[in-house]
Amino acid sequence: MFPSHRPRRLRRTPALRRLVSETTVAPRHLVLPMFVKEGAADPIPITSMPGVVQHTRDTLRKAAVVAVEAGVGGLMLFGVPARRDATGSGALDENGILNVALRELRAELGDSTVLMADLCLDEFTDHGHCGVLDAEGRVDNDATLRSYGEMAVVQAESGAHLVGPSGMMDGQVGVIREALDRAGHSDTGILAYSAKYASAFYGPFREAVESQLTGDRRTYQQDPANFRESMREVELDLSEGADAVMVKPALPYLDVLRAVADRSDVPVFAYQVSGEYAMIEAAVANSWLDRERTILEALTSIRRAGANSVLTYWAVEAARWLAGGAHA
Structure with a gap:
């Protein structure tokens, strides 16, 4: 009466497990989000994200070189300006912190990595919303699109290989492409x-970019309860010319990620956001989780769900573990 099927045979040794492994994570699959703060004299730690900092322009360049040398697939850049206004004009200024930093990174790195830029107004507005506001204080979709188009051109001229519109405005991809x-x-x-959800997991990011947000973003980011809405958003972005699509956050939305991967004919990215990072680091700090195993398991789950690339604040560290085989 012994079992005739024994799946454990293929788990018996590390070599067997490696041979039949279905999902891989390699350094090239990882993208490092980075923050650069205008006027900073030294890197500024982000208290809710241990190990992550707001860079100076100089330390940003150095950290970017380190990331490329570790084999990380790309860099996503966010700017933290010294001054903000109602329209987020600093995002469109070729001498604004984000665009200056893009030019410096492109000069330093050339085409040795994929340089990406966050295309959104929230870091640059004094109200913290992702678009300009109308007379009633609501985000004006179409007025915001005009700003996004200008912002995209400035970022391209500053050296971005990919621009990343994250504001969830209707029609943003088509306007930016044009x-x-x-x-x-x-x-x-x-x-x-x-598929960007109005998530509680963005909390630490607010500190990272010194967000001025009052209220919430539920009129333009997606309801966490909705699935079909994501499929519609993805189809619209593909029809407007998106070269790749993103699901954000990652771990709480693996079902959405799997469905997007099944439907998309372009690469699919997932963003392992600040709250995902913070809660794992907090559990590790309390000795509740093994840090390396937990991080790599989380990244593997995101890849298994269908992500071609993962934005993660652990990109450099994970890339070194993966390259060194320490995870085996």
């Missing part, structure tokens, strides 16, 4: 944040 093409940047790609 603006880039009209300005002669037809080779600049669009990484669309297609």
